[in-house]
Amino acid sequence: NGATADITITVRGSDWYWAVCAVMTVSTFAFLGLAMTKPRNQRIFHYITGGITMVAAIAYFSMASNLGFTPIAVEFARSDSRVAGMNRSIFYVRYIDWFVTTPLLLMDLLLTAGMPWPSILWVILVDWVMIVTGLVGALVTSSYKWGYFAFGCAAMMYIFYQLAWEARIHANHLGNDIGRVFLMCGTLTLVVWLCYPIAWGVAEGGNIIAPDSEAVFYGILDLLAKPVFGAMLIFGHRNIEPARLGL
Ligand code: RET
Numbered sequence: 001n002g003a004t005a006d007i008t009i010t011v012r013g014s015d016w017y018w019a020v021c022a023v024m025t026v027s028t029f030a031f032l033g034l035a036m037t038k039p040r041n042q043r044i045f046h047y048i049t050g051g052i053t054m055v056a057a058i059a060y061f062s063m064a065s066n067l068g069f070t071p072i073a074v075e076f077a078r079s080d081s082r083v084a085g086m087n088r089s090i091f092y093v094r095y096i097d098w099f100v101t102t103p104l105l106l107m108d109l110l111l112t113a114g115m116p117w118p119s120i121l122w123v124i125l126v127d128w129v130m131i132v133t134g135l136v137g138a139l140v141t142s143s144y145k146w147g148y149f150a151f152g153c154a155a156m157m158y159i160f161y162q163l164a165w166e167a168r169i170h171a172n173h174l175g176n177d178i179g180r181v182f183l184m185c186g187t188l189t190l191v192v193w194l195c196y197p198i199a200w201g202v203a204e205g206g207n208i209i210a211p212d213s214e215a216v217f218y219g220i221l222d223l224l225a226k227p228v229f230g231a232m233l234i235f236g237h238r239n240i241e242p243a244r245l246g247l
Contacts, residue, residue: 005071005089013212017064020219024057027227045237048108049230052101056226059097068093073141074207089211095135102127108233112182113171114245123162130155138204181236192224
């Protein structure tokens with residue numbers, strides 16, 4: 001990758017990305033190790049969740065190595081009120097990660113709620129709209145990027161509605177224990193996912209925070225959305241037979 005950017009991560013940002021990569025790797029072995037303690041027909045949530053952290057570990061390996069980015073022209077007002085042009089590193093590899101992992105996270109939740117597969121597929125298609133509009137918006141240099149951002153936010157609101165209403169009610173019908181684990185993991189998801197467009201707005205979108213700060217912001221969100229969420233979900237399923245969910 002011979003591309004360079006003026007506004008990019010430093011060695012500190014890289015170290016932080018390595019640290020997150022390590023957590024994702026350890027989590028993957030933990031989730032897949034736990035799968036081995038279960039009979040084969042009781043492992044679906046371990047595999048989905050271990051797959052999520054495995055993909056994230058590779059994405060973080062890329063970003064820690066300062067790969068998987070492309071320089072994008074950004075303009076910002078200088079203190080002398082002239083406009084300066086520079087290139088910012090945009091880590092498109094994030095969106096490849098999210099394209100794979102956010103549907104898996106939604107499957108973790110929607111399968112827990114026992115939702116029928118056509119509903120799950122539809123929510124995943126809307127999720128793909130959210131991720132792809134975010135990617136295109138991040139690569140667009142003009143203010144049209146905010147148009148893509150708006151489409152992505154609308155898609156996210158629809159996903160939130162599906163989780164907070166349709167799926168929550170469905171989960172409660174399956175039993176108190178299932179309703180409880182769905183409520184715990186669903187609430188974490190709503191709170192954490194809502195922070196992603198905020199991070200996007202100040203990083204890729206508005207170029208307000210430095211790429212190192214972007215690394216910390218998205219890194220904390222990814223740790224909550226993947227290993228912390230996954231541990232809660234798998235713990236919550238400890239007494240729930242997949243057969244009760246139609247799995
Ligand atoms: C973007 C920008 C466009 C508008 C919206 C976004 C939301 C992204 C989300 C990402 C979630 C990622 C997760 C990753 C895995 O851990 C694409 C930033 C709404 C919600 C959970």
